[in-house]
Amino acid sequence: MQFARRKLAEQETGGGMTVREALIEYMVDYKAEGKKAESTTQYTIDAHILPTFGDTRISDLESPAIRKWHRDLVTAPLRKRGGTMVEIDLDDPEVLRKRRASANRILTVLKAGLNFVFGNDYLHKEQNDLAWRRISAFKEVNPDPDDIRWLSVKELRRLANACPSDLRTLVEGASHTGARYGELRRLQVRDFANRAITIRYRVGKT
Secondary structure, rough: OOOHHHHHHHHHOOOOEEHHHHHHHHHHHHHHOOOOOHHHHHHHHHHHHHHHHHOHHHOOOOOOHHHHHHHHHHOEEEEEOOOOOEEEOOHHHHHHHHHHHHHHHHHHHHHHHHHHHHHHHOOOOOOHHHHHOOOOOOOOOOOOHHOOOOOOOOHHHHHHHOOHHHHHHHHHHHHHHHHHHHHHHHOOOOHOOOOEEEEOOOOOOO
């Protein structure tokens, strides 16, 4: 009913859905589907997408504006949670690679939200998806597997021993399981199966 009323209002007024409204609908569905990384996705929307496109009607979106926004994400100061901005060293190839990878993830969220409303008939029939479909992600942003070096058991022990006691517990947990920080932080006693000597991760990134 909510969507039907909105579509009727659009037909009567000649208006159109904004990017903000589209992402609200997308997140409602995102939560209903029980998808993971909800808080991270919402933060990405609030911090990186809405300030630029929030009040823009989807019918007014243009590829050059989206492409410029995507590229500007690479050179913009790094935004820390809480709003603190930190300048970045773009002369460092690894920093540049990570920034491009981050820009791609943000672009993916924008496209996902727009594709959701486009694919579910929230928009006028004459609306198409060319404005955002034409935008390509940066290439070669994933780290080279040959550059990844795994710590030996001896090195892991030295690392753990150099940590304060509370951090040492976290490091040892990560070393034994390969779990991410968020997965370790959410673990409870009931997640450990004593007989099988296994751990169950109820919520994870993958």
